[in-house]
Amino acid sequence: MREHDRLFIGGNWAAPAGTGVIEVVSPHTEEVIGRVPEGTEADVDAAVAAARRAFDHGPWPRMTPAERAAVLGRLSAIYAERQQEMADLVTAEMGSPILFSIFGQAALPQMVLQYYADLAASYPWEEERPGMLGPVTVTREPVGVVAAVYPWNVPQFTLMLKLAPALLAGCTVVAKPSPETPLDAYLLAEWVREAGVPDGVINFVPAGREVGAYLVAHRDVDKVAFTGSTAAGRQIGEVCGRQLKPVTLELGGKSAAIILEDADLATTIEGFKMASLMNNGEACAAQTRILAPRSRYDEVADALTAMVAGLNVGDPADYGTEIGPLVARRQQERVENYIRVGQDEGAKLLTGGLTRPHDRGWYVAPTVFGDVSNDMRIAREEIFGPVLALIPYDGEDDAVRIANDSDYGLGGSVWTADVDHGVEVARRIRTGSCGVNLYVLDPNTPFGGYKDSGLGRELGPEGLTAYLEHKAIPRPHPAS
Numbered sequence: 001m002r003e004h005d006r007l008f009i010g011g012n013w014a015a016p017a018g019t020g021v022i023e024v025v026s027p028h029t030e031e032v033i034g035r036v037p038e039g040t041e042a043d044v045d046a047a048v049a050a051a052r053r054a055f056d057h058g059p060w061p062r063m064t065p066a067e068r069a070a071v072l073g074r075l076s077a078i079y080a081e082r083q084q085e086m087a088d089l090v091t092a093e094m095g096s097p098i099l100f101s102i103f104g105q106a107a108l109p110q111m112v113l114q115y116y117a118d119l120a121a122s123y124p125w126e127e128e129r130p131g132m133l134g135p136v137t138v139t140r141e142p143v144g145v146v147a148a149v150y151p152w153n154v155p156q157f158t159l160m161l162k163l164a165p166a167l168l169a170g171c172t173v174v175a176k177p178s179p180e181t182p183l184d185a186y187l188l189a190e191w192v193r194e195a196g197v198p199d200g201v202i203n204f205v206p207a208g209r210e211v212g213a214y215l216v217a218h219r220d221v222d223k224v225a226f227t228g229s230t231a232a233g234r235q236i237g238e239v240c241g242r243q244l245k246p247v248t249l250e251l252g253g254k255s256a257a258i259i260l261e262d263a264d265l266a267t268t269i270e271g272f273k274m275a276s277l278m279n280n281g282e283a284c285a286a287q288t289r290i291l292a293p294r295s296r297y298d299e300v301a302d303a304l305t306a307m308v309a310g311l312n313v314g315d316p317a318d319y320g321t322e323i324g325p326l327v328a329r330r331q332q333e334r335v336e337n338y339i340r341v342g343q344d345e346g347a348k349l350l351t352g353g354l355t356r357p358h359d360r361g362w363y364v365a366p367t368v369f370g371d372v373s374n375d376m377r378i379a380r381e382e383i384f385g386p387v388l389a390l391i392p393y394d395g396e397d398d399a400v401r402i403a404n405d406s407d408y409g410l411g412g413s414v415w416t417a418d419v420d421h422g423v424e425v426a427r428r429i430r431t432g433s434c435g436v437n438l439y440v441l442d443p444n445t446p447f448g449g450y451k452d453s454g455l456g457r458e459l460g461p462e463g464l465t466a467y468l469e470h471k472a473i474p475r476p477h478p479a480s
Contacts, residue, residue, distance in 0.1 A: 002034040002089075007043055007206075008189040010050035011199025017042035022179045022206055027095035027325040028315055028361045034093075036182045039207035041214045044174070047203035048220045051145045051172040054200030061142050061170040068168055069120035075195035076117055079110040086156060086187060088317070093181045094152050095316045095325040095362070096279050104279060105184075108441070109156040115443035116164040116464065123464060134477040140468040142170030143246065144222030147215045149236075151228050152180035152327055153282040153384075156188070161250070161447070161458040162225040167201070169467035171223070174203045176215055180327050182206035216240070223247065223467065227284075230382075230408075230452045237455065248456035248466050250284070250448055252382040253410030256403035257287035257439075258425065259300060260396070260416040267437070268415040269303045272388075273322065275413055275439040277311070277366065280324050281386035282331075284453075285411035287439060289372075289379055291399050294392045301350060301370050301390055308366045308388065309351040314358070323386055325361040332362040335385030342369045342378040347389070374402050382408070400428045409450030413439045432457070 002024075006013035020038030025031065037043075055061055060068065079086070086109075087101040096105055129136045148162040159175060166173050177185040185204045192202050205211070209232070216224050217239050225248045226236050233251040240247035257275060259268055276287045292300035316324030326332045339354055352367025366386040372379050379389045393399040403412060412434035416422040422436035432449040433441070441447050446457035456466055 001032070002183050002186070004036045004186050007037055007039060007047075008186070008202075008204045009043070009047045010203065011193065011197075011201075014046065016040070017046070022182055024093055024180070024183055025328075026092060027327055028317075030360060030362070034183045036186065036206050038179070039176070039205035039211050041211060043205050043207075044211060044215045044218065047174045047205050048145060048215070048218050050200040050203055051174050052220050054198060055142070055145055055172040058172075058198055058200060060172060060198050060201045063170070065120040065123070065125055065168065068170060069117045071195060071197055072113060072117035072164065072167055075191060075197065076110060076114040078191045078194055079113060082191070083107055083110060086184060089184050089187060090155065090181065091316045091324075093183055094155075094327045097316050097321045097324045098319055099321075100279055104154055105156055109160040112157070112160045112443045112459070113164045116168045119461065119464060120168055123461060131474050134475050136475075137473040139471045139473065140465075141471055143467050143469050144171060145220060146171045146173045146467065147218070147221045147224045148173050148175040149212050149216065149224070149226045149228070150175070150177065152178040153279060153284075155181045155184055158227040158250070159185075159188075161227070161463065162248075163202070165458075165464040166225070166467045167197075168464060171467050172201045174205065174215060174221070176212050177204060177206045179206060179208050213239075217243070219243075221245070225458075225466075226250070233454060246466070248458065249454040250458060251410075251452060251454040252408055253284045253286070253449065253453050254289060254380060254382055254406050254408045255285055255287045255411035255413075255431065256289040256291050256406070256429070257413045257415065258291045258399045258403055259293065259296070260399075260414065260422070260425070261293050261295065262417040263415040264417060265296075265299060265303050269307045271415065271438060272304070272307065273311075275435070276388055277308075277323065277386055280326060282327065282384050284382070285433070285439070285441070287411065287413050288383065288388055289374075289403075290388055290390045291393050291402055292390060293399075294394055297392045304388070304390060305350040305368050308368050308386075311366050313363060313366065323366050325363045326385055327362070329362050331384065332364055335364045335383055335387060338378055338381070338383045338385070338387060339367055342372075342376070342387075342389075345376045345378065347372045347376060347378060350390070352387070374405055380406065396425065400425065404430050407452045410448075410453035411439060413437075
């Protein structure tokens, strides 16, 4: 049991303004494992004021990029030493299998933090350009106070996509953890203090949607960064549009994995354990539409069904577990409802279904539907659980058409024996990323989506640029 009665605001543990409490419930045992204060609008006001003071009057924006990078480096070193503690905590909070948590919930966030610490030395913070009347200095300056609103599925990773570049840029941050997973933010706050981040630069207010909306609309917030549902992203985009406030939106996905005729099936199916079923399927970039050539459809169906049926479903803290419980009862019910929808639409249930693997915990049986057409709801809507839709195609052009026939455009993959050809196919897919024989998010490359999958990019130099304003300073030619 982890219990906290304060909020991390202004570099200190501050008493909350309200009396509400968020109870963190284990998705495996359905028992309360933690309690934290439920943030209110008054707490948001206090956090934003602290961030505003730290930006307007504190040292952080006035330090050199190298000085800020040194602080990020210290935080990264602390993170690296205590990754296992973070992985265990996130697994307890939201049910991610521990082997995935070690990488996706702890190592990958630390890698992002270190990437941005290292980027400071090579990023073009200032440059000289020739102008019509003389030289022009182009500088890049921090955008200001950032609201970082992030979800429960990979809380440290989605936070670090925002926090690390914002900090390197010189911004200050008010972060709103999801009420399902606030405990890891408290652990990170301890490390922030230990690393010597100045007071007010990072603030945490765990709260629900209403308080999150208040934070987004706060007049003293200069930029918003959000990861979550497309519906919520539309609302946030409208608010930011009215206020002419820059916003980064990383939203939903319904990504396609295209198996080409020449793909090695054993390698491909093994790859889907990560590409399609990572984090119990609770991943926006999961490849949940599997596109198979009709000539190999039965072979693919048999292999995919055998793999999914053989997954070890159980205690997420067990190192042998491949699929853990979903984050909450409502998510379990949501995914099971989609399984019913798939059956009602006429898709063929190949494995899984509505029989729950365990009597206790919010488990859903990993499920594969065959004979899926791309107009079915299970092929078009984000399910956010371990449910795969197998779709046959006729020829490569048809595969590309089906992959692109989606409201989303976040991720994707192509599986083939000819990597060069796979790259050519990937170029035709209208998504923010599309892997060949794998799917991975690399800190050095941009991540984000087309269409309903969002606006802007995170990771890479592009992710840092999103937290900077560009200023031109022209001047006349020097007198000869």
